[in-house]
Structures are given as structure tokens and as C-alpha cells.
Amino acid sequence: xxxxxxxxxxxxxxxxxxxxxxxxxxxxxxxxxxxxxxxxxxxxxxxxxxxxxxxxxxxxxxxxxxxxxxxxxxxxxxxxxxxxxxxxxxxxxxxxxxxxxxxxxxxxxxxxxxxxxxxxxxxxxxxxxxxxxxxxxxxxxxxxxxxxxxxxxxxxxxxxxxxxxxxxxxxxxxxxxxxxxxxxxxxxxxxxxxxxxxxxxxxxxxxxxxxxxxxxxxxxxxxxxxxxxxxxxxxxxxxx
Amino acid sequence: xxxxxxxxxxxxxxxxxxxxxxxxxxxxxxxxxxxxxxxxxxxxxxxxxxxxxxxxxxxxxxxxxxxxxxxxxxxxxxxxxxxxxxxxxxxxxxxxxxxxxxxxxxxxxxxxxxxxxxxxxxxxxxxxxxxxxxxxxxxxxxxxxxxxxxxxxxxxxxxxxxxxxxxxxxxxxxxxxxxxxxxxxxxxxxxxxxxxxxxxxxxxxxxxxxxxxxxxxxxxxxxxxxxxxxxxxxxxxxxxxxxxxxxxxxxxxxxxxxxxxxxxxxxxxxxxxxxxxxxxxxxxxxxxxxxxxxxxxxxxxxxxxxxxxxxxxxxxxxxxxxxxxxxxxxxxxxxxxxxxxxxxxxxxxxxxxxxxxxxxxxxxxxxxxxxxxxxxxx
Numbered sequence: 001x002x003x004x005x006x007x008x009x010x011x012x013x014x015x016x017x018x019x020x021x022x023x024x025x026x027x028x029x030x031x032x033x034x035x036x037x038x039x040x041x042x043x044x045x046x047x048x049x050x051x052x053x054x055x056x057x058x059x060x061x062x063x064x065x066x067x068x069x070x071x072x073x074x075x076x077x078x079x080x081x082x083x084x085x086x087x088x089x090x091x092x093x094x095x096x097x098x099x100x101x102x103x104x105x106x107x108x109x110x111x112x113x114x115x116x117x118x119x120x121x122x123x124x125x126x127x128x129x130x131x132x133x134x135x136x137x138x139x140x141x142x143x144x145x146x147x148x149x150x151x152x153x154x155x156x157x158x159x160x161x162x163x164x165x166x167x168x169x170x171x172x173x174x175x176x177x178x179x180x181x182x183x184x185x186x187x188x189x190x191x192x193x194x195x196x197x198x199x200x201x202x203x204x205x206x207x208x209x210x211x212x213x214x215x216x217x218x219x220x221x222x223x224x225x226x227x228x229x230x231x232x233x234x235x236x237x238x239x240x
Numbered sequence: 241x242x243x244x245x246x247x248x249x250x251x252x253x254x255x256x257x258x259x260x261x262x263x264x265x266x267x268x269x270x271x272x273x274x275x276x277x278x279x280x281x282x283x284x285x286x287x288x289x290x291x292x293x294x295x296x297x298x299x300x301x302x303x304x305x306x307x308x309x310x311x312x313x314x315x316x317x318x319x320x321x322x323x324x325x326x327x328x329x330x331x332x333x334x335x336x337x338x339x340x341x342x343x344x345x346x347x348x349x350x351x352x353x354x355x356x357x358x359x360x361x362x363x364x365x366x367x368x369x370x371x372x373x374x375x376x377x378x379x380x381x382x383x384x385x386x387x388x389x390x391x392x393x394x395x396x397x398x399x400x401x402x403x404x405x406x407x408x409x410x411x412x413x414x415x416x417x418x419x420x421x422x423x424x425x426x427x428x429x430x431x432x433x434x435x436x437x438x439x440x441x442x443x444x445x446x447x448x449x450x451x452x453x454x455x456x457x458x459x460x461x462x463x464x465x466x467x468x469x470x471x472x473x474x475x476x477x478x479x480x481x482x483x484x485x486x487x488x489x490x491x492x493x494x495x496x497x498x499x500x501x502x503x504x505x506x507x508x509x510x511x512x513x514x515x516x517x518x519x520x521x522x523x524x525x526x527x528x529x530x531x532x533x534x535x536x537x538x539x540x541x542x543x544x545x546x547x548x549x550x551x552x553x554x555x556x557x558x559x560x561x562x563x564x565x566x567x568x569x570x571x572x573x574x575x576x577x578x579x580x581x582x583x584x585x586x587x588x589x590x591x592x593x594x595x596x597x598x599x600x601x602x603x604x605x606x607x608x609x610x611x612x613x614x615x616x617x618x
Contacts (some may be wrong), residue, residue, distance in 0.1 A: 025424045107419035111424070
């Protein structure tokens with residue numbers, strides 16, 4: 001960590017073993033870690049001594065993790081990365097809809113979780129997300145919002161207006177998952193939300209035009225949840 | 241043509257025809273005898289056609305025949321004969337009485353016949369309704385049976401999915417820790433020796449936990465298949481308890497375990513592996529519900545050919561309401577991270593050995609699980 005004060009992480013999980021592993025991993029990277037086992041303690045802690053980022057297990061013994069997200073979002077902007085069980089896509093979408101920044105599916109790889117936490121921290125930093133920037137860079141992909149131009153490694157790529165909108169929406173939040181609903185409402189309009197088949201078609205066209213490597217794509221599908229745009233060279237290997 | 245006005249349907253016609261015919265026949269038969277009998281005889285006999293018409297043809301037919309019979313009585317048996325005129329007042333009275341009696345009799349008989357017919361019809365209708373009702377009842381019984389079978393199947397199905405859900409949750413929890421630590425080490429995280437050893441211990445502990453879950457699943461499948469046959473042998477409870485507490489040491493990093501077994505405890509007659517599993521599940525359960533720095537007390541006593549083993553913790557205890565249900569499969573205690581099959585397996589194993597298991601409040605705080613196992617004889 002470059003900053004003088006260590007970045008504080010609040011780990012919320014009732015499983016002792018995974019909590020110990022998370023504490024060790026975060027501390028080894030210079031974070032200051034606090035761990036609690038219930039949603040109630042988590043809410044108290046976030047209100048009392050707000051951490052820089054929260055790692056929240058959705059399966060808590062008292063308050064449901066999604067409910068914790070909702071309550072925190074009523075008064076706090078702290079980045080939240082949730083841990084969820086596999087095969088619970090609706091829970092992931094619900095957590096994201098309630099304001100979680102990202103999720104990692106258990107069993108997860110530690111480098112993957114750490115990468116998600118870094119992305120979440122970057123987006124919540126003041127001036128971090130490129131909401132007002134007119135040129136967005138994700139690796140060698142450049143999206144020039146003002147000129148409506150896209151280049152890959154300096155080579156221009158021709159996109160239709162919807163393809164451009166889709167890509168620009170994701171490029172504003174590099175590394176972060178956006179749900180189908182979020183993308184549809186940003187690009188198609190507020191009356192959209194269920195038309196995920198549009199997104200599949202446009203994602204396919206975008207990958208073709210961006211010449212995505214299927215093994216390490218820029219445009220990553222999160223099945224049943226949404227999409228994220230990543231720099232494949234920065235992404236931790238999923239087998240790690 | 242006048243009589244047709246009364247008729248409606250075949251039975252009135254038949255009654256009318258028969259009544260009229262009989263009136264003619266009776267009159268013809270009695271005319272030769274009229275000097276030998278009083279007027280009462282033809283009067284009485286002429287009521288018969290009216291009754292017949294009433295029974296067969298109903299009230300309209302009876303009324304018509306009554307008038308015909310009165311006419312026949314008048315012209316054939318009241319002087320002057322073959323003339324509608326009536327000579328004396330007595331005969332006028334007799335004719336009027338005859339008509340009244342014939343009409344009344346015909347009406348009464350016809351009414352009773354109608355009532356009988358209506359009653360028969362109602363009886364038929366009731367029988368029809370009854371038959372239909374029986375069909376409905378049978379159908380309903382069949383449907384109820386069907387619904388019952390479906391409900392049972394659904395319950396079994398629900399239990400199976402509950403088992404699958406909890407098993408996958410149980411298996412994934414230690415897997416998540418193992419994957420997190422190994423992926424972390426693989427990515428080259430720099431740890432001091434103490435932390436590194438702690439993490440490697442954690443992986444080892446979680447692998448053992450997986451092993452215990454798999455052991456429980458195997459027992460569960462044996463219980464379900466009805467193949468939980470204890471392979472009985474002489475087991476020294478003190479040795480089993482000491483060995484199991486030692487092996488589960490990773491579970492007891494934050495609590496103290498106190499084992500209290502008297503000298504000279506008799507051997508029990510049990511399947512070592514199964515008995516070990518009961519003790520393991522109870523200890524794991526106690527560890528899970530023990531607050532840090534509390535004590536888990538394990539003890540054994542003997543009486544009446546049984547050894548009673550108990551495991552007591554200082555946790556939140558078991559609500560009275562849950563003391564029976566906790567031994568049913570998939571009953572998790574509040575906030576419990578286990579699948580809830582462990583205690584159900586304990587109960588099945590203890591009962592297969594001819595023992596009993598229950599839970600009571602631990603004096604002070606927490607829960608005290610007790611089970612009995614028969615001692616070895618001879």
C-alpha cells in the first residue's frame with residue numbers, strides 16, 4: 001500500500017476457517033482487518049468506525065447479507081464485495097441491485113477476491129470512476145466518449161450506436177460487474193430491464209469486433225448476472 | 241267425446257276404458273237378477289269399476305266412471321227402468337248417495353295410487369342419487385389416496401432436496417477455505433512462518449472436516465438403505481473418548497475439553513466405528529456451540545447393564561420445543577452452520593445398539609447430550 005495509513009477492511013463471515021484465511025491474506029497485503037460474524041455486528045461496525053471496504057458473506061446467521069447491503073446503502077457509500085454460494089445467481093443480482101459493488105462465488109480464489117476488492121476501492125475513490133471523463137482506457141482498449149470512437153491497440157473499431165453505448169457503459173466501470181438490468185437501462189432506456197437476449201447478441205458482436213480472445217476476453221460474461229469489461233492482462237488467472 | 245276432455249296420457253285412457261267396460265259388464269250381469277236382489281247389491285258392485293278406473297286411470301278417469309256408474313245404476317236398477325227419470329224420493333237419495341260414495345271412493349283410491357306412484361318415483365330418484373353418491377365417494381376416496389401418495393412422495397422429495405442443499409453447503413464450506421488458502425499461497429503471498437503454519441493447519445483441519453462429513457453421508461445412506469448393522473465387539477469407552485478428543489484437537493483451540501470417566505467402567509457391546517461417529521458428532525456439535533474459553537465436559541457412568549455417555553457444552557442450549565426435533569434430519573439449530581444430519585445419525589446408531597439418546601439443559605448453561613449403550617455381557 002502506497003498510502004501511509006493502511007486501508008481498512010471489514011470481513012463479515014460466520015465461518016471461522018474462511019475468516020482466518022481472509023485475515024491472513026489481507027494483512028499480508030498491508031490492509032488493516034477487522035472481522036465480525038453477524039450482520040448486526042457488521043452494521044454497528046460500519047456505522048461506528050467505517051472501513052474502506054467491506055467483504056460480506058451473504059449467508060449470515062442473523063440478518064441476511066442482502067438486507068445488510070440495503071441497510072448500509074441507506075447511509076453509506078462504502079464499497080461492498082459479497083461472497084455468495086455457487087448456483088445462486090438471483091442472490092448475486094439481488095445483492096448488486098441493493099448496492100453491492102461486486103461479488104465472488106465460493107469457493108473463490110484469493111487473488112480473484114483481492115482483485116475485486118481493489119476494483120471496488122478504485123471505483124469508490126473520489127474522482128475514481130470515469131463518469132466525467134471523455135476518454136476511457138481499459139488495457140489497450142480506448143473508448144473516446146466525446147468523439148464516439150473506439151480503438152484497440154491504436155486500431156479504430158467501427159461500432160453501431162448501441163454497441164458503442166454498451167461498451168462505453170462497461171468502460172466507465174472497468175473490472176466491475178454490471179447487471180443486465182443496469183446495462184439495459186443505461187443504453188436502451190429506463191423502460192427496459194428484462195431483454196437480456198439483446199445483450200447476448202450485442203456482446204457477441206462486440207467480441208467479434210474487438211477481436212476478443214475467447215480464453216481471455218475483454219468482455220466477460222457473468223452467467224445469469226451481467227457483464228464486466230476487464231483488461232485481460234491484469235485479470236488473475238481463474239485457475240489460481 | 242266428453243270423457244276425452246279429462247284424459248291426458250295413456251293410463252287415464254286405459255282406466256277410463258276399463259272402468260266403462262266393467263260398468264257395462266256388471267250392469268249387464270246384474271240386470272237379469274235385479275228382481276232377486278235389493279238395490280244395495282248393484283250399488284255396491286258398481287263401485288268396483290270406479291275403483292278400477294281410479295287405480296289405473298287416476299282421478300279424472302274415476303270421476304267419469306263414477307258418473308257413468310251412477311247413470312247405469314239409475315237407468316238399470318232404479319224404477320222406472322231404462323229411463324233416467326227417478327220415481328220416488330228414496331231412490332233419488334239412493335242415487336245421490338251412490339254418486340257421492342263413488343266419487344269419494346274414486347278420489348281417495350286415485351289419490352292413494354298417485355301417492356304410491358310418487359313415493360315409488362321418489363324412491364327411484366333417491367336410489368339414483370345414492371348410486372351417484374357412492375360413485376362420488378369412491379372417486380373421492382381414490383383421489384384422497386392419490387393425494388396422500390403424492391404428498392408422501394413430495395415429502396420424500398423435499399427431504400432429498402433438503403439433504404442435497406445442506407450437503408452441498410456443508411461440503412463447500414471447508415472447500416472454500418481450502419481453495420482460498422491454496423490459491424493465496426500459489427499466488428505467492430508472503431507470510432511469516434507462524435501465519436504460514438496456521439494456514440497450512442487450517443487446510444488440514446478443513447480436509448478432516450470434509451472427511452467427517454463424508455463419513456456422516458455414508459452412514460446416512462446406510463441408515464436409509466436399512467443396512468446399519470452394528471458389528472459388535474467389546475469397546476473400552478475411556479480409550480475411545482480419549483482418542484477421539486485427541487483427534488479432534490483442532491476443533492478445541494478456543495475451548496477446554498474435560499473428560500471424566502471412572503476407573504473400572506465396564507466394556508460396552510458396540511460397533512467401534514459407529515460409536516466413534518456418535519461421539520465425534522456430539523463433540524463437533526458441542527464445539528460449534530461453545531463460546532470461546534468455555535469448557536466441554538465429556539463423562540461416562542454405568543448402571544443397570546448400560547453405560548451412559550454425556551457431552552455437555554456451555555453454549556446457548558436447546559429450546560424445550562426443539563429437544564425432540566433436534567434429532568430429526570435437517571434440523572439446524574438457530575444460526576447453526578451444520579447440515580443437521582449429525583444428530584439424526586447419532587440417534588439412528590444409538591437406537592440400532594438398543595440404547596437411547598436425549599438432550600437436557602446443562603446445569604448452569606448450555607446443552608447436555610446423553611446416550612446409553614449396553615455393556616458387554618460374559
